[in-house]
Amino acid sequence: MASNGFGQAFRVTTWGESHGPAIGCVIDGAPPRIPLGEADIQHDLDRRRPGQSRHTTQRREPDQVKILSGVFEGETTGTPIALVIENQDQRSKDYGEIKDRYRPGHADYTYDAKYGIRDYRGGGRSSARETAMRVAAGAVAKKVLARRLGNAFGVRGALVQVGPHRIDRSRWDWDEVDRNAFFSPDAQAAATWDGYLDEVRKSGSSAGAVIEVVASGIPAGLGEPVYGKLDTDLAAAMMSINAVKGVEIGDGFAAAGIPGHEAADEMRMDGDRPVFLSNHAGGILGGISTGQDVVVRFAVKPTSSILTPRRSIDRFGAEVDVLTKGRHDPCVGIRAVPVGEAMMACVLLDHLMRHEAQCGPLGSGG
């Protein structure tokens, strides 16, 4: 029911199939009088675009976004913002052979089980192409947040693991993220991954990844107990991204292994400002932001489209072997970095607006 949208106050609904005429989204609820142009959105789309490194799909599309409504004379009007990207490089022929076959790890079987029909071209609706519209919506959210929260605000993502290879957190350098093709904050890890992915591709296989997204400059007080918690909505937002199998906040699963006297973040005053002495909580307590960095990580499984033949069935019940040719990222997790950033921005803006609906202007509560 209305499952192709997310957010309450800042609501994004996406539509479109990988190989249909276009993909798009409608943003309902964006604040008025925010300067917005196609270039603002295009910048973020370009970060996600395929074909930028040897390790992302060679499908080359300009992914040129158009604003069809909700912006007038360079500013948002408060009415729905409709965004659309036409699909150009479709190459339907690549996909004909998997028309009736269920590719292991993909949603082919489950879409058929649910709907009794599916658009098999390039995965149809289940393709990661849908995430382009998340990035577009996130770009709008970031514009609004920047205006509301000022210069301290920022959302940044990084790849922290590829296959079994993790970064060394002591080498974390945000500036490095834009210097390599992996959004890696650790240059050495990027080098390791480069070699590893070459091997993986040569062997006809693929690799998973872990992404970390950090939001800074977030005021305390965002989030709504007990089912609309900030972490609840972040978990949902990240888990809804294709191929994601796990989400954690702050220490996440590691928190289960830490004793209680180490796990809780202590507080002190810094002049007249409360400060936390650590951030195990990832910036969220009781579902509400603490004023520290909000930290989320999510795990992406290896790309399911691989050149190694795998056992499967077709929709007529025959046993078959499936091998997926075509252009596929050996590690879809890489391009999930800007997607995770976008989802973080959308959730934060939605909660900022929800907070102000109930509690009034930010900072008036305490």
Place this chain on the structure above:
Amino acid sequence: MASNGFGQAFRVTTWGESHGPAIGCVIDGAPPRIPLGEADIQHDLDRRRPGQSRHTTQRREPDQVKILSGVFEGETTGTPIALVIENQDQRSKDYGEIKDRYRPGHADYTYDAKYGIRDYRGGGRSSARETAMRVAAGAVAKKVLARRLGNAFGVRGALVQVGPHRIDRSRWDWDEVDRNAFFSPDAQAAATWDGYLDEVRKSGSSAGAVIEVVASGIPAGLGEPVYGKLDTDLAAAMMSINAVKGVEIGDGFAAAGIPGHEAADEMRMDGDRPVFLSNHAGGILGGISTGQDVVVRFAVKPTSSILTPRRSIDRFGAEVDVLTKGRHDPCVGIRAVPVGEAMMACVLLDHLMRHEAQCGPLGSGG
């Protein structure tokens, strides 16, 4: 906005504070003509009730649930089911001293930052006491699911890690879960945890835990791409439970480290029935159930109320030390097992109903 409820078709809204007169919930959308009595709900509540082992809080309350509406002559009527539990053992005096102090790891500071006011008695709304109503709602969901899905259906939870100590999955025995005070499927792990928690308590600290919940007998086809995915809603449901910091489906974070040719579950036919040869996906592909067991795990941080003094501030900005006396579980994760089961049941029923709204009776799609 309306953040104290979850679910679309089977919607649960909870209310109540830890030390107010009562807690309760309203279930809106339950199917009619399902036999339901207070005993059905009480059974599940008793599994969650405190005071059942040395390792859960000694607060002793009968937690007697009353049905105030929506059931007539022993059957649901399709109108809202209101459930209420009166709070009896309140001992407000235990909590007076933390009235103005922010307990580290708790939501005290963030509630004040958001609302400018909080019910400090026993954590007020942020207390895990709220989860009793989740268990109550889950009991109703299970009754409906059992009727719809038949004997094959079941939802079971187990504790798989306490502090740094994990179970040995090769010893997994579901029958064992009801035989120990930890919901452990591994008797040896239960023994280890027993000793470990004694130590932890003696040292004035606490421990985290990981819970695994498995649903069986779930048909293929439940779940709605792309933002109302089954795993999206499960992630939100589990993350909304107090103290949860991470959620994973199937292989979860481990999936990031596995090569692609091992990660995807292969398929074959078993007579005329499709079967999967493994369940890395945890029963969900593209957000839709595969027909395999649905497997979710979530991590609970250590209890924040501990006897070790911790640095904090009060609401006037003074630096203080906080130490939490009173009756507290050294490992809140134990009692999270029935809560996780309940959330799984609610999410599954919600999706079954949503599926039938769009696609018609189960099994008619394929």
Place this chain on the structure above:
Amino acid sequence: MASNGFGQAFRVTTWGESHGPAIGCVIDGAPPRIPLGEADIQHDLDRRRPGQSRHTTQRREPDQVKILSGVFEGETTGTPIALVIENQDQRSKDYGEIKDRYRPGHADYTYDAKYGIRDYRGGGRSSARETAMRVAAGAVAKKVLARRLGNAFGVRGALVQVGPHRIDRSRWDWDEVDRNAFFSPDAQAAATWDGYLDEVRKSGSSAGAVIEVVASGIPAGLGEPVYGKLDTDLAAAMMSINAVKGVEIGDGFAAAGIPGHEAADEMRMDGDRPVFLSNHAGGILGGISTGQDVVVRFAVKPTSSILTPRRSIDRFGAEVDVLTKGRHDPCVGIRAVPVGEAMMACVLLDHLMRHEAQCGPLGSGG
């Protein structure tokens, strides 16, 4: 689906049957730090209470409301406010005879057609008793609105027609409304209605009514095009009241007969303040408040429970005659006045909060 609640930011969910143990509601999203006590709510409930005139049901219940959560030390906390009223004067025996019979004009047949079961005692969920919780929620909304909008704010309702007898609008006197048993702004009409209803009751029949509700001190800018318009939500709110068959805004149906050059409200400046020279629009243009009084009218059909025998069927398909004994208002429309006021208040608060979520503090937009 979650159909027992209304409102987005200020969300009210009601539960309970006419002759069950209690009725209640949960208010999710109320702003924090609003002074609120049971007396605030009781005052409005007493206006709606039955047994206050010869023309309302003699069922006598104190309708004593209890606040079970969401208020701490006399102020709202921002968490859900649970309200409950125990049912005391139930007299189930009055209703036993209509257990299997479908009373004409009532929801007996349709509940059975939908759910296959119904709580027949006093109409169960379809009883107007449910509206007590609307009045309770409205009292909370009014407290918040008064605080936000100041002294200029007010919501007032009046009865403007009973059966075929309308008030003379030239005699409209708001002070008169509290002086008669009909909420009539026209003392002469009240006298006419008094005699008319005596006749109607003697003849074993009943009468319909039209209610007008006016909100003053409402700023321009509330309402959300194009499906969340202020008038859209008001129409839904009023139509959801038992026995309502029509809703109109401003001139309403009469607007269809007026030429265009008379229908649109002209504007001029009053100093530096825009003013309208008439209010045909009822204070709403394009779904957004104009700053004028918001004016809504709704029509209530005659009470369906009458002493005149009527042809019907029972649930076994037998033809029967139905005559409803017991205590019933000959004109349910009278007690609908405070219900209409309450719904107006809830809708306005919801829109005020939604406006501030998107557009910031009131008055900052223009």
Place this chain on the structure above:
Amino acid sequence: MASNGFGQAFRVTTWGESHGPAIGCVIDGAPPRIPLGEADIQHDLDRRRPGQSRHTTQRREPDQVKILSGVFEGETTGTPIALVIENQDQRSKDYGEIKDRYRPGHADYTYDAKYGIRDYRGGGRSSARETAMRVAAGAVAKKVLARRLGNAFGVRGALVQVGPHRIDRSRWDWDEVDRNAFFSPDAQAAATWDGYLDEVRKSGSSAGAVIEVVASGIPAGLGEPVYGKLDTDLAAAMMSINAVKGVEIGDGFAAAGIPGHEAADEMRMDGDRPVFLSNHAGGILGGISTGQDVVVRFAVKPTSSILTPRRSIDRFGAEVDVLTKGRHDPCVGIRAVPVGEAMMACVLLDHLMRHEAQCGPLGSGG
């Protein structure tokens, strides 16, 4: 908040401004495997299209709809259906002069009060052009309903009043509706209106109208008490249409004047089938369909754009006179007929789906 969409199970979100590049909608939740092509939608759009009679605007646009997603090989897939119509005949120059002026009766002033900005070209988002997408969505809903409910199902609308001139209901002929330019079921009324509108236009004024929409073949049981009633949602749906000021179900406002012994519809058996002996209720009791025709009427105010100068102000606070040139329907109510039909179809389908979510396949309840 997400106010540009309506419906829960069958959810329609519209976007677009009158003179932007395009208008469109996203339908989220449509059942899969329903045959659907652009021609199905175009047929209904053509009924609403301007320029078809002397009494509708001469703006001539083909209003050619394109399906951009959600349909594959001629059938719906269960994923979002995106529809778009490009705006071709824009003539922006017509509207430049009202850029800063608030046209009486229009939403110019209120949009500015709310958002501080508005797209003044042709009314922007508040233009009745938005209703084209309602008609498009309604065409999809009708396809689904026809498949689910069979041949007995139908939704038909008619104009029953123009200015002060009502039809004679004794002459009602559904076949006549398609034979005149007014959707009038009474040929004589159509002739009267033709002359009347000529006068009205010559005098530089405009006329209002009342529309009646009737749905047949609707099973008993659709609708959800107590806030998601079928009549509640119909009232909201109709009131959300541009210029609508009143909505009524069945007898509507007239019900207030009828005595109770005439108002309630009696029942008898017709063989083994319950039948009602009248339809004062308009097919809805307690918010749930009775199985009779569902009957809704709504009032449309006169077109606000007229050639007679009217007093107003501009956004700088100067007093001005406004006269609206350009191509405008003297009676916008005429083209509201297909819009009302479309809204009826969308609401009915939404409720059919919601019913099946909770109560199972239609007809299984009783």
